[in-house]
Amino acid sequence: xxxxxxxxxxxxxxxxxxxxxxxxxxxxxxxxxxxxxxxxxxxxxxxxxxxxxxxxxxxxxxxxxxxxxxxxxxxxxxxxxxxxxxxxxxxxxxxxxxxxxxxxxxxxxxxx
Numbered sequence: 049x050x051x052x053x054x055x056x057x058x059x060x061x062x063x064x065x066x067x068x069x070x071x072x073x074x075x076x077x078x079x080x081x082x083x084x085x086x087x088x089x090x091x092x093x094x095x096x097x098x099x100x101x102x103x104x105x106x107x108x109x110x111x112x113x114x115x116x117x118x119x120x121x122x123x124x125x126x127x128x129x130x131x132x133x134x135x136x137x138x139x140x141x142x143x144x145x146x147x148x149x150x151x152x153x154x155x156x157x158x159x160x
Contacts, residue, residue, distance in 0.1 A: 082138065089141035096142070096153060103152045112151040120148035120160045127159060 083089070104110050112120070121144065124130050129139040137144055140156040147153045154160070 083136065084139075084141045092140050092142065096147070096150070099152050100150050109151055112149060112153075116151070117148045120155075121145070123155070123159050124148065127157075129157070 084092070100110050124137065124144045127137075129137055130144065131138055135144045136142065137147070137156065140147075142153075
């Protein structure tokens with residue numbers, strides 16, 4: 049069989065399944081989440097601006113408190129979707145320090 053070979057281990061021969069070895073190596077490679085497309089990030093940004101603008105026109109407080117911003121930032125930094133490169137959320141593409149600053153914003157996966 050092409051997916052197996054025999055290898056000498058000590059004084060005995062052992063048959064090894066190379067397909068299984070390859071698949072185990074693939075499991076070891078952790079795929080990094082990718083940023084959304086440029087179009088999707090622009091769409092998300094437009095929605096955020098509209099939501100914050102609407103709240104401002106209604107007289108709502110649009111800037112989050114320092115405590116709220118800090119707690120949101122801590123949650124984001126512990127999330128697997130957070131990337132320290134550019135401090136971005138790879139789920140929505142937002143710049144985390146900006147997103148946590150506005151009170152109307154929400155986490156795309158519901159963490160805050």
